[in-house]
Amino acid sequence: MATPETRSPKSLRHSYKRNLKERSIEMLLFLAAFFSVFITFAIIYLLISESFIFFEHVSIWEFLTDTQWTPLFDDAHYGILPLVSGTVVSSLVALVIALPFGTIIAIYLSEFAPFAVREIAKPFLELLGGIPTVVYGYFALLFVTPLLQTLLPELPGFSLLSAGLVMGIMIIPYVSSMTEDAMRSVPMHLREGSYAIGATRFQTAVKVVMPASLSGIAAAYILGISRAVGETMVVAIAAGMQPNLVWNPMEPAATITTYIVQVSLGDLPHGSIGYQTIFAAGLTLLLLTLVFNILGHLLRKRYREIY
Amino acid sequence: MQIFKPSSTATLTAQKSVVNNLNFYYGSYQALKNIDMVVYEKQVTALIGPSGCGKSTFLRCFNRMHDLYPHNNYEGEIILYPDNENILSREVDPIEVRMRISMVFQKPNPFPKSIFENVAYGLRIRGVKRRSILEEKVENALRNAALWEEVKDRLGDLAFNLSGGQQQRLCIARALATDPEILLFDEPTSALDPIATASIEELISDLRNKVTILIVTHNMQQAARVSDYTAYMYMGELIEFGATDTIFIKPKNKKTEDYITGRFG
Numbered sequence A: 001m002a003t004p005e006t007r008s009p010k011s012l013r014h015s016y017k018r019n020l021k022e023r024s025i026e027m028l029l030f031l032a033a034f035f036s037v038f039i040t041f042a043i044i045y046l047l048i049s050e051s052f053i054f055f056e057h058v059s060i061w062e063f064l065t066d067t068q069w070t071p072l073f074d075d076a077h078y079g080i081l082p083l084v085s086g087t088v089v090s091s092l093v094a095l096v097i098a099l100p101f102g103t104i105i106a107i108y109l110s111e112f113a114p115f116a117v118r119e120i121a122k123p124f125l126e127l128l129g130g131i132p133t134v135v136y137g138y139f140a141l142l143f144v145t146p147l148l149q150t151l152l153p154e155l156p157g158f159s160l161l162s163a164g165l166v167m168g169i170m171i172i173p174y175v176s177s178m179t180e181d182a183m184r185s186v187p188m189h190l191r192e193g194s195y196a197i198g199a200t201r202f203q204t205a206v207k208v209v210m211p212a213s214l215s216g217i218a219a220a221y222i223l224g225i226s227r228a229v230g231e232t233m234v235v236a237i238a239a240g241m242q243p244n245l246v247w248n249p250m251e252p253a254a255t256i257t258t259y260i261v262q263v264s265l266g267d268l269p270h271g272s273i274g275y276q277t278i279f280a281a282g283l284t285l286l287l288l289t290l291v292f293n294i295l296g297h298l299l300r301k302r303y304r305e306i307y
Numbered sequence B: 001m002q003i004f005k006p007s008s009t010a011t012l013t014a015q016k017s018v019v020n021n022l023n024f025y026y027g028s029y030q031a032l033k034n035i036d037m038v039v040y041e042k043q044v045t046a047l048i049g050p051s052g053c054g055k056s057t058f059l060r061c062f063n064r065m066h067d068l069y070p071h072n073n074y075e076g077e078i079i080l081y082p083d084n085e086n087i088l089s090r091e092v093d094p095i096e097v098r099m100r101i102s103m104v105f106q107k108p109n110p111f112p113k114s115i116f117e118n119v120a121y122g123l124r125i126r127g128v129k130r131r132s133i134l135e136e137k138v139e140n141a142l143r144n145a146a147l148w149e150e151v152k153d154r155l156g157d158l159a160f161n162l163s164g165g166q167q168q169r170l171c172i173a174r175a176l177a178t179d180p181e182i183l184l185f186d187e188p189t190s191a192l193d194p195i196a197t198a199s200i201e202e203l204i205s206d207l208r209n210k211v212t213i214l215i216v217t218h219n220m221q222q223a224a225r226v227s228d229y230t231a232y233m234y235m236g237e238l239i240e241f242g243a244t245d246t247i248f249i250k251p252k253n254k255k256t257e258d259y260i261t262g263r264f265g
Ligand SMILES: Nc1ncnc2c1ncn2[C@@H]1O[C@H](COP(=O)(O)OP(=O)(O)O)[C@@H](O)[C@H]1O
Pocket: B026, B029, B031, B049, B050, B051, B052, B053, B054, B055, B056, B057, B058
C-alpha cells in the first residue's frame, strides 16, 4: 500500500492523459450521433425543398383531394389518394397477418417453448427475415396469387391481397422476435408472482408479461407497421403498379413506394413536374411513418414499464 | 421418521401439513436432504439457517414453484390436510396447489396494474367477474394486509407508485384475496427499511389466526418475534424443529445453538 510519502504530491489532480482519452472518446461518440441526426435532417430537407418545386405547380388541395394520380399522362392529375389507399390497404392486409401471428409466436417462444425448441426456432425465424424481398415478391406473384385464385376465382393476377399477405408473412419474424425480446426481458420474479397465486402459463403471459412489456411490444408493432408501409418490392411485383383509388384488397393498385421506384427508374428529366412528384410522394410517406412513430412514442410513454 | 412434539408453551393445534423424507434436486445437485417436518394449522412456522442452506428451496416445494423450471426433482412427500394428499405427487396439478398455497416473495413484485387490479388478480383468474364480489374481496384483503386506509382513495393508481413497504403489503393482500390455506413468505422484509419491516411483522402476527404461515427469514430476531415454531436448516438438512421458545432458549442440537448464539452464520 502506498503511504502518503511515496505518492506524488499531485496525485489528486486531473490526469492529463486520462482526460485526453476520455475527451476523444466522447468526441467520437458525439460525432457518430451527430452524423446520423445530420443525415436524417438532410433527407428531410431534400424532400421538403424538392417538394416545394412540385407544390409550385400543384396546389396542396388538389394533391390531397384529387382522386386520380396520372402525372405522366397528357391529362395529368396529381391526387395522392390512390397511392395512399394502395399503401394503406396492402399494409392493413400485411398487419392483419403479421401482428397476430407475430404475437402468438412470441408468446409461445417466450413463455411456453422448451429451451431446445426456442434454440431451433429463433435462427430459423431470423433466416426468414433475411430472405431478399424480391424473392417474397415472386413468391407472391407465382405461388400465392395462383393459390388464392383457386379459392377466389375472380381475383386478378395482380392484387393488393396477395402482395399484402406475403408482406405479412415477411414481417412476422420482425414482429415476433422483437415482441419475444420484450417479453423475455420481463423479470422472472414478476411471472412467479402470478404463478404463485395459481395462474396458468397463458394467463401469466397475457395478463402479466404482456402488460409489463407493452412498450417493447408497441415498438415491435410500430416497426412492423413501418416495414409494411415502406415495403416496395413485394407490392411492385405482385400488386400491379396501377394507381387505383380502391379500398378493396382484391384489386390491383400501386403504393407510394412502388410509384417512386417506377418513376426513378424511368427517364424523366430532373426538374420536370413528373419527376418532382416522387418527392411529394416521398414526403407523404415520411409523414405517414412519422405519425406511426409519434403514436408509438406516446404509447411507450403512456405505458412506461417499471418492475 | 423422527417425530416432533410441540412444546407445552405453544398451543396444540391440528396438523396442516406433514413433510416426510423430502429430497429435492436441482438437476444432479441435491439441495434438500431427508427433511421431516410438521406444519401446524394457523401457526407461524419460521425457517432459519445460514444463506444457501436451502430455506427458499424448501419453501418453494410447498407450492410446487420448482415445476416452473426444467430439471428439478422432488422425492418424498408433503401431505396436505384435510385432503390427506401428497402435493408433490405427479397426479396433483401444481396450479391447484398454488390456488390453495400462495406465496409472497423477497422483493415486492406488484404487477404493472392498478392497486385494485393487483389484488383482484387471483380472483379474476379464478373467473370471478361480479364487480360487487371483487370490490368486497379486494377491500377485505387490503384491510387484512393493513393497507386499506392508505390506498382506499386511490385504488386506480398504478401499484408502482406505492412505497416498498406498501408494495409488499399489496403483495400480501394479493395473496390473501383468494383465501389461501397456507401463505408462504420468503424473506418478505429483506428489501425493506426497519419501519416497513416492523409493519410487515405486525401484519404476520395479526394473520396467524386466519391462515397457516411459513416464513423464511435470515433474521433470527424476526423468527423469534413472529413465529410459533422454528425449523433450523443447515446445508440442505433440517437440523432441529420445535416450538420457537424451545429452539431459542434451549436448543437440543449444538449446531442450532451455535447459529442462534451467533457463533456463525
Ligand atoms: N435454480 C437453482 N439451480 C441450482 N442450484 C440452486 C438453484 N437455486 C438454489 N440453488 C442452490 O441450492 C442451495 C439452496 O439455495 P436456497 O434454497 O436459495 O438457499 P437459502 O434460501 O437458504 O439461502 C444453494 O446451494 C444454492 O446455490
